Amino acid sequence: MFNNNVLQKFVDICEYHKYRNAFCISKTYYTYNELGECISRIRKELQSQTFIVKNVGLIENDDLETYASIFALWLEGLAYVPLSPEAPIDRNKDIINQAGITTILDSSINDTFLEYNLIKSSELEKTTLDLEVKEVSENDLAYLLFTSGTTGRPKGVPISRYNLNSFVDAYDDLDVEITYEDKCLQMFNLTFDLSIISYLIPLLHGACVYTIPKTEIKYSYVFELLDESGISITMMVPSMLQYLRPYFEEMNFPNMKYSLFCGEALDLELINEWSSCVPNAIIINTYGPTEHTIICSSYNYIGDKSLTCNGVLSIGESLGDSELIIVDDNDNLVVNGEKGELCLTGGQLNPGYWNNEEKNKEAFFNLEIDGKIKRMYRTGDLCFMNEDGFIMYLGRIDFQTKIQGFRVELSEIEFHAKAFLSSINAVAIAIENKIGNNEIGLVIENEKIDITELLDYLKSKLPSYMIPTRFSFLPVFPNNINGKIDRKILINNFI
C-alpha cells in the first residue's frame, strides 16, 4: 500500500531523522524537520480551500517549497502535475486545460498564473506540524506527467499510487544499499520522471538530496557537486557523461557507491572510461518508460565482459513484478534470440493516457500469457532476449528520439514547423553531434530562407530541448523504396 509503504514510511523518517539534512539546495541545507514544517504549512493551506480538483498544478522551482508541495499533496490525497516556468505559456495552458487543473502551487514571486487559484507556497505562515496520512484509494493518482505527443499536443501519463508503490517495491531488487549517510544527486526537472527516483528513494531512507540550481550550467554544477560534496549515489542520463567525457582524466570520485543510468542507450566504451572515475562504485544500467512508472529492468556493469549489442549495454532483467516480453508484428511471443518489440506488464503499468482513447488503443493491448489475459504496453523499443534471459536493446522502432534524456516525438516538432511554413514541407531528424549527443536538425523542402521568425514561432510552442539547433534546405526531399521520405539520406545533409 502506498500509504503505509511510502507515505507513512516517509513521515516516520521525518520524525526519526529530524535533525539530519533532507535537502541541499543552492548550497543551503534543510533538515527533515524543516521539510516537515514546510509540508505542514502547505497542506494547511490546501485544507483551507473550499473546493479542490484532485490534479493540482505545481510550478517547478528549485527550492524546498516545491518538493514539500509534492508531499503536502500526497498526504492530502491529491496528485501533482509539474509545470515548468521555462516552458511556453501556451504549452502550460494546454496541460492545465487537459488535466482540469484549477489550483496551482507556486513558490516564486511571479504572477504568471494569477487567473487560476494560485497558492503562493513561500508566503505561508508557520503552523503546527501535521504529517497525518489521509486515507485515499490506491487507484487515485500520485502524479500526472505530460510528454511529447505526435499530434503536436503534449499527452498526459497518469501514475496511480498503486503504480508508484509498485515502483518503490521494485527498486529494492536493485540491491542499492542506501542509508541516512548517503548523499544523492537529483539533476532532473520534475516534468521528467527520473526526478522521482532521485528525490523519493533518498527521502525514504533519511539520505540527503542535492539539487541543481536553474541558473547554473548543469553538467558543470554536477561535477562540482561530485567533486566537493562527496555525492555517493547518482542517477544520470548518458548524455551527461558525454559532456563530462573530455575531463574524465581529471575526475576521481572515490565516495561514489552507486552510479545509475537511465533514459538512453548506454555505450560500453563510454562506461568503461567512466568506471575509472568512480573506482568504488557499482554501475547499473536501468530501463523503463514513463508509462510503466520510472524503471522496470536493470543490468549491473561488470567491466569489459559486460553484455552488449552493437556496443550498447544490455538493459538486463526485470525488477519487482514487472514482466518484460518481446513480440513480433502480430503480437505473438518470439523465441529467445529473435528481435521484436519489447512489451511490459505488471503493477507499475499505468492506467493509460489521460483522456486519450485513440492513443490508448495504439499503445495498450491484451495478451494471453500462461493462460492469463494480461494488459500490456508497447514500448516502441526494438529488443531481443538472449539465452540467459537478458534483454538487449537495439533502438527505437518509430521516430521517437531522446534529446538530453527527454523523450521527443520528432513529429511534434514537424507539426509546429509545418504549421508556420504553411505549404512548405519540413522533416525533423535526430543527429549525433561532435560529442556524441543527439541534436535536432530540421530539413526544409525549399530554397534557403531566413529562419529567424520560424525559430521564434517554435520557441513560443515548444520547450527549449525540442527546438532544432541545425537547419538545412533541400529543393526536393528524396524518397525511399516505400515512397516515404528517406530520413536516412536527409541525415547526410547535416554531415
Added chain:
Amino acid sequence: MDRNVIVEKLRDIFVRILEHEEFDIKDELSAADVNGWDSLSHMLIVGEVEDTFSIKFKFRELNKMKNLGDMIEIINSKVDL
C-alpha cells in the same frame, strides 16, 4: 595578451555560437543573463575559446568561471604563460 583583444575575440565566439547579439559584454555577464546559453552552447563556447586561444581548461577551472570576468581572467593567465 591585451584584455580588450580577449574581450573582442570572446564577443565574436558568443555571437557565432549563440547566433544573436542580445547581450552586453561585461564582467558580470553570466549564463543566466543570456538567451540560449545552456549546457550545449556552453560546451561549444568552451571548445571555441580553447581553439581560438590555443589553450586547454581544466574542469575545475571551468567550474570557477561564474561569469565573463572569471573567464577573461583564466584565459589571460593561460595565454601569458
